[in-house]
Amino acid sequence: MDNPIFKLEKVVQTRTGDTLGDFEGPLDLILFLLGKNKIAISDIPISLILEQYLAYLEQRQQMDLEVASEFITMAAHLMYIKTRMLLSLEDEEAQSEMDALIASLEERQRGDSYLKIKTLTERIGPMGEFGRDIVTRDPEPMERGKIYEYDQEPGDLVVALQEMLDRNHQTAVTPIHAFDEIVKHEPYPVENKAKEIIRRLKEGGITRFLLLFRGSRSRSELVATFMAVLELCKARVIRLAGGETDCTVDCDPAAPDTLS
Amino acid sequence: MDTMEMKDMESAIEGILFASGEPVAIDRICLAMELDKPTAEALLQKLGDCYAYERRGVRLVRMEDSYQLCSAPEYGERIRKAFEIRKMAKLSQPALEVLTIIAYYQPTTRAYVDQIRGVDSSYTVGLLLERHLIEECGRLQVPGRPRLYRTTQNFLRSFHLNSLEELPEMPGLEADGQLRLGDDGAVLDMEEPRA
């Protein structure tokens, strides 16, 4: 690897295409040298490259002059740039020569990328045959995006409660048993009253609103009856008609027997 | 036609049926496969039997002189689920709060949830109902007959719980599931005498 032999004498034949690995021109050689020294195109150390470039040329015992002239011209060019740079650090002409060299190297490299791409298309192209021979199908009609899946930890509940407690510092919570008196010992559940009203209307037909309250034994029963009427109206089980003094109550015979 | 050819023919027909989302007329299959109708029908029969016998994810359905592939109904629930699932979502803080109250106090009303949270929870309750994390379970027998809510199976699954008994123990929750708060809002451990 340290002293590879470059068959520059074969460059002519390369043009006809049988030894692709060889250097086709001076830029290839420079690119190779940059690569060997792990140097980016933009930071060419001209002295180093020039020395190595000349060293390779010297290794050539014999050269096809017609081809070698290209390499020798490049050597002269590199030497020219080097000289200018040695003479002055601020030499604009040398700098522009350098830029031109860099541009050519980049162009050369781009060409290489393009060559690689062309090689790759030869491999990728046939792979596309698969796509030309298959068919996919349309989805079956389907409702989408309706179910939400949650992934929570039981501890999230504890955290949520803590959050609420922190926030409601001032607010004492009424325990649910505070409702016990009302809920469990209600003598006239609205539910039952509602059933009673529906049965009465189904059996006896239309009646006067006030008649519903006849026979009520307590304030609590009156309230339950009134609540039941309101609930039944809301649920559209019964209908109220008329005015303040002659209000009647009616029920659809097909109405459900209970409120819920 | 030997077995190999038969198998290939069957597969080609499978390909044709697969590619079409709609029913395919048998004439069309005959034309494309250069087969007579009885042979095509025999192959289709074989294909359909194979799907059914091997309990595949697809079925062959015949409608008059047309054939169509469709997804197997026995996997319908799985299939629907695959398309209905939106994503692994996390519940918002308000949703978690409402859910916590309902989980520990169930069955309970929205008024009670509002009371504990100190804000109106009607939107959040609606959301939890829609996401099947809570459900209605009757009404409370008080004026206004408010709806009662409880948590669902889906709630247990979402929180990786096997039953409500596995709910984490809450600080300040007594055996009867009631929360005790002192005048300063601190959680009390001891049961207070009833008024």
Added chain:
Amino acid sequence: MDTMEMKDMESAIEGILFASGEPVAIDRICLAMELDKPTAEALLQKLGDCYAYERRGVRLVRMEDSYQLCSAPEYGERIRKAFEIRKMAKLSQPALEVLTIIAYYQPTTRAYVDQIRGVDSSYTVGLLLERHLIEECGRLQVPGRPRLYRTTQNFLRSFHLNSLEELPEMPGLEADGQLRLGDDGAVLDMEEPRA
């Protein structure tokens, strides 16, 4: 999980893929089937192998983390004949070049494609967009904010690639991007192209 359950799972996944028509993300399959990813992948592998081994009319293709059913390529001609559809045109050499550049350098800009090819590629880029082989994916944060392009799922499927990693290796692309010499002194590779 016993063999019966495995078979049922495989069939349910087949049903999901069939019903979808489109690529289905493996996460969705896991969620619907309540399976972990390795198990789901193993079942999908088994399903795909079975299609190929039994020379069925359908094939299972993977595109990164998504799976899709498609008709088997060997019956492509029969299928096209059945539905009187023409075979899709082959990609032209320029289109293939642009696609290759975008595939290897993605996400990349049209300017970069132009630079490598040395010609204007706007028409070809438009064509590839139209065929859903490439898609836009944001803009480069430089003056002019040029559009960035990448290849699509459709590209992977069309070129029968499970993932971008399966693209053929670029000739002469070594890990450190440096130039190599063979024993005969021939150049094996050049500096890595800039992304």
